[in-house]
Amino acid sequence: MHDIRFIRENPQAFDDGLARRGLPAQAEALIALDEKRRSVITGLQAAQERRNALSREIGEAKKAKDEARAEALMAEVAALKEAMQAGETAERAAIAELDAALAAIPNLPKADVPDGPDESANVERHRHGDKRAYAFQPKEHFDLGEALGQMDFEAAAKLSGARFVVLKGQLARLERAIGQFMIDLHTGEHGYTEVSPPLLVRDEAVYGVGQLPKFEEDLFRTTDDRWLISTAEVPLTNLVRESILSEEELPKRFTALTPCFRSEAGSAGRDTRGMLRQHQFSKVELVSITTPEASAEEHERMLAAAEAVLKKLDLHYRVVTLCTGDMGFASQKTYDIEVWLPGQGAYREISSCSVCGDFQARRMRARYRPKDVKEPRFVHTLNGSGTAVGRALIAVMETWQNEDGSITVPPALAGYMGGITRIGKTG
The missing domain is CATH 1.10.287.40 (Serine-tRNA synthetase, tRNA binding domain)
Incomplete structure (x- = not known):
């Protein structure tokens, strides 16, 4: 606000x-x-x-x-x-x-955010690695998963309708391994505190991060008027709502691996096949609470933490700075990490890292008391995906696929896969 x-x-x-x-x-x-x-x-x-x-x-x-x-x-x-x-x-x-x-008014963009009406005006910041060369035509993840007998959209549709998936066997384990790998990386190497938050939250929590009232149609509401979280940003950021922290307590860095739920309102006809756009998916979220003076540096640090995931999985990606017309409602500045999907032949967003200034803090009444200053000030909040687990699974499948349709397990995940080094057809 x-x-x-x-x-x-x-x-x-x-x-x-x-x-x-x-x-x-x-x-x-x-x-x-x-x-x-x-x-x-x-x-x-x-x-x-x-x-x-x-x-x-x-x-x-x-x-x-x-x-x-x-x-x-x-x-x-x-x-x-x-x-x-x-x-x-x-x-x-x-x-x-x-x-x-x-x-109802979105945050104001920082001075260094590029101007533009939509994603076409986003500015590429840098790339990591190179696109892999294949001696065969790489397949998309849904073709790979269905051929392996471990990705079932038909069964999911019978259970829940469109935009759901049932993963089985080694692919289900691979998805779990990716999430565990991410959360261990951020807690072990990047200084984030792991949190297991509620998945159902009250109006005030959703309002606090700026998702209400504007984005109500994008959310799922329960019969007792709670909301299913669309991202763990909601409960993690609200951990400091209605509080006055000491400057010595900052920065606070939280991470969580949770299911997320989105109605995908307005996405009819987009990414209808596969796992790219689901009503339910897992994501590792990163949230930082810091001082105004440190928030810009914290933004760069958060981006580096999210990038580390893709580097360790040996995935090619690029980072873009979103233009003013493509930024989220609460953001002052956003970096998107777009991973290369060989089967699709396109870059797709796998992480967004945003600095929000005091925009969310005002809505949450989250403040801190600077050293030797009587009056408290609003904190600055940041959030980012560290990263989306389902999209990381897609990227691993498409990047590490073999000509016979099997999937090589990236070395970074070996310790999470119980000795499995290659995922092949079962049954």
Whole structure:
């Protein structure tokens, strides 16, 4: 959420930031809502001051035995009480109206984010490794998995409908191995604390990271009005909600391997075959809570941690900086890691690493107290995929495939596969 004080003091800078997102100017309308709120508060304060003054006058009138004046003053107090109750209702309404307007506006992009309307304007930052050369035409993961008899979309459709998969045997083990490998890497080498969070969260948690109210249609809601998490970013970031940390506690770095659930609203006709776009998938999430001064460096550190996964799996990838038109709602700046899929012949996103500034912290009321400073400040939050397990499985299958349709297990996963070095057809 944005700081209305910043908007009042920097209306043109705020509107310029929105314009880079392709959005119309909104500072004037927001300031008008704030003026309405301030006017109501001013009226309430004046009424309270008048009520206090009347109380003193009533005491003086009674002391002087002037009952008529005392009764008149008490009648005025009663009228003021009713007016103040109405004013308090108006104040709550004005605050809610302003908060709702602010909550619907995305974060402003950093100055070094490239401008552009959509993904076509994203800027490649660097690449790692080279595309593998094959003596045969590489297959896509679903052709490989189905031929191996270990990837069953038909059975999943009978159970749950479209955009689900049943993995079996060694492929199921490979997916589990990839997730365990990632979480061990981030906790063992990158300094993240492993968390096993709830998968069901309340409105406040989803609102805190910026997914509500704007992205309600992308989420699954339960019958008791909780939400299935679309990413572990939601519970991990909210671990610091409504708290004041000491500067010595920062940075906090959390990671979790969880199932994630997304309705994929608006994705009809996209990636309908295979595992690329599922309603349920596993992901390792990275979340950092830090100071404003350290957040840019923490962003680079998080990207390096996510890249380390793909490097150890010997996967070719590129990193792109997302343009203003392709960034997420809460992000100030985002790096996407796009892994090369030989079967598809395309780069596909496998991780997004974003710095959000104090945008989420304001919604969560998450603060810290700097050394030798009385007033607390909002923390900065960052999140990234470290990485998507299902897409990593796809990349491993397509990259490490053999001409006979078998899959070589990458050396980095050997310790997780119980001696299995090659996945072949079963049965």
